[in-house]
Amino acid sequence: MIVAGCAQLPSRESIQPSYAIKADTPSTIGDAVGNVHPGLSGFYPLVDGVDAFVARLALIDSAEHTIDVQYYLYHRQQTTILFTAFLLKAADRGVRVRLLLDDLSQADSEIDLAALAVHPNIEVRLFNPFPNRRFRALGFVSNYSLLSRRMHNKSFIVDNKVFITGGRNIGNAYFSAEDHSEFIDLDVMSAGDIVPKASKAFDLYWNHQLSYPVEDLHGSRDEQSLVNITESLRTYVLQNQDSNYVEQLRESEFVKRLQNDEIQFDWQESTLFFDHPDKLLNDVSEKSANMSPSLFKEMGQPEHKAIIVSPYFIPKEQGVELLTSWVKKGVDVTVLTNSLAATDVSAVHAGYKKYRADLIRGGVKLWELKPSDLVAIKRKAGRKVTGSSQAxxxxxxxxxxxxxxxxxxxxxxxxxxxxxxxxxxxINSEKLSHFLAHWVDKKMPDYAWKVELKNPNDDQLIWLDTVNNKQFEKEPQTSSWRRFQVWFISLFPIEDEL
Known part of the structure; x- marks a missing residue:
């Protein structure tokens, strides 16, 4: 067993680099989005999960040359199967597909990914792979410092003309297809000047020393395996073409806007930020590969308003000091994060909870997402819902x-x-900024509790449902056991790992 834990990755000597096509390569999708604003980039927000998935499928279906896909999670679920089927269909008509996935969650998919890689137009690489493919957990014992650090990027690029990034991975909860839970998420679809920069970032990761072809890790599959997975994907698509979710895809607002030529990009100046993949190899104290210092410098200091939306929010003392210093200068600071009832990672909540009182006392407006109101709101608006019960x-x-x-x-x-x-x-966009600000000012109370201090002189919190005029003195919609678990986790010094 100890020998198994010391497994080695294969040599990279035979791995050939590849790169994005030239940005000026003619394509139908490029003509459709246009580029009449030299030096600028066009952006379109993808808020609704169904619309975000339809946009990806429509772009895959429109691809003529290349599709570059980079994700942290690629779940074995309905949306992922449909997404993969569309990628395979594109490859069959001659489109080059490069699929780059973090290896953390690919243990169950490795065989299928290796079968896809048999296709002459599909390459699949896994980033920061576990050397021991059979007993992955042993890798954490022998090399925790590297294997605990993952590629969290999300990038989807078609023909080097259109680029989507944001919070969504590939899986049902991200695209409103889950039966019991759903993520409130945000992507932006972009065109213009920023897309070739995104392609260069993809190439950097694709050709990095931590990127390995799946067939080198799993072992090459034969032609029959490609035939089998092709037939499996084709059968799945046929069997699900009349499903409730596929019907929602057909009826999505994005489809209607696309059909009516109503997809209008907001053309603005913008900057792409990304961590260099060497970040995973560097010591934590080494910041040269980190994007965050450059990002915050470019964002600058707010003068009037700052809105922060982060599902996992651990500001630490430095962050509390920064945000409260903004308030002292007259800045209206609002933070939205997950409540304990809504979060999918209790350990993160344990790291976050101890900062709440100081943030509120310093004047920060703190809101926490309600877990179960999303479905009721959608149904009230006349939207079909697949049965999700938690947001x-x-x-x-x-x-x-x-x-x-x-x-x-x-x-x-x-x-x-x-x-x-x-x-x-x-993005230097007043339109998109106002879009988020309007949601926070007008709609957020429907989705979130406002967290305040019961008494300014102590740290006891209360949660306000400002729509229904209710008040809670314990974390709403949580059990005593859940609250105990979070308290217990908070006793351990693991904050820097969260």
């Missing part, structure tokens, strides 16, 4: 003075800052 925040976005908005993969916690690789776009 969890997953969007990662910030605005400064209603002028700049960041959308990306980065949570405001130590793991995003120091351990995992992240990416995102900073």
């Amino acid at each position: 969890s925040l997953h969007a990662k976005t910030m605005t400064i003075d209603d002028k700049k908005i960041f959308v990306g993969t980065m949570n405001l916690d130590p793991r995003s800052f120091d351990l995992n690789t992240e990416m995102g776009v900073l």
Whole structure:
């Protein structure tokens, strides 16, 4: 067993690099989105999960040359199967597909991914792979410092003309297809000047020393395996073409806007930020590969308003000091994060909870997402719902003075800052900034509790349901056992790992 834990990765000597096509390569999708604003980039927000999935499928179906896909999670679920079927269909018509996935969650998918890689137009690489493919957990014993650090990027690029990034991985909960839970998330679809920069970032990761072809890790599959997975995907698509979720895809607002030529990009100046993949190899104290210092410098200090949306929020003492210093200068600071009832990672809540009182006492407006109101609100609006019962925040976005908005993969916690690789776009857009500000000002109370101090002189909190005029003195919609678990976890010094 000890020998198994010391397994080695294969040599990379035979791995051939590859790169994005030239940005000026003619394509139908490029003509459709246009590029009549030299030096600028066009952005379109993808808020609704169904619309976000339809946008990806429509772009895959429109691809003529290349599709580059980079994700942290690639679940074996309905949406992922449909997504993969569309990728395979594109490859069959001659499109080059490069699929780059973090290896953390691919143990159950490795055989299928290796079968896809048999296709002459599909390459699959796994990032920061576990050397021992059979007993992965042993890798944490022998090399925790590297294997605990993951590629958290999300990037989807078609023909080097259109680029999508944001909070969503590939899986049902991200695209409103889950029966019992759903993520409130945000992506932006972009065109123009920023797309070739995103392609260069993808190439950097694709050709990095931590990136390995799946067939080198699993072993090459034969032609029959490709035939088998092709037939399996085709059968799945046929059997599900009349499902409730596929019907929602057909009826999505994005489809209607696309059909009516109503997809209007907001053309603005922007900057792409991404961690260099060497970040995973560097000591945590080494910041040269980290994007966060450059991002915050570019965002600048707010003068009037700052809105922060982060599902995993651990500001630490430095963050509390920064946000409360803004308040002292007259800045209206609002933070939205997950409540204990909504979060999918209790340990993160344990790291976050001890900062709440100081943030509120310092004037920060703190809101926590309700877990179960999303479905009722959608049904009230006449939207079909697949039966989801719990909502969890997953969007990662910030605005400064209603002028700049960041959308990306980065949570405001130590793991995003120091351990995992992240990416995102900073957009100088009043339109998109106002879009988020309007949601916070007008709609957030429907989705979230406002957290306040019961008494300014102590740290006891209360949660206010401002819509239904209710007040809670314990974490709402949680059991005593759940609250005890979080308290117990908070006793351990693991904050920097969260």
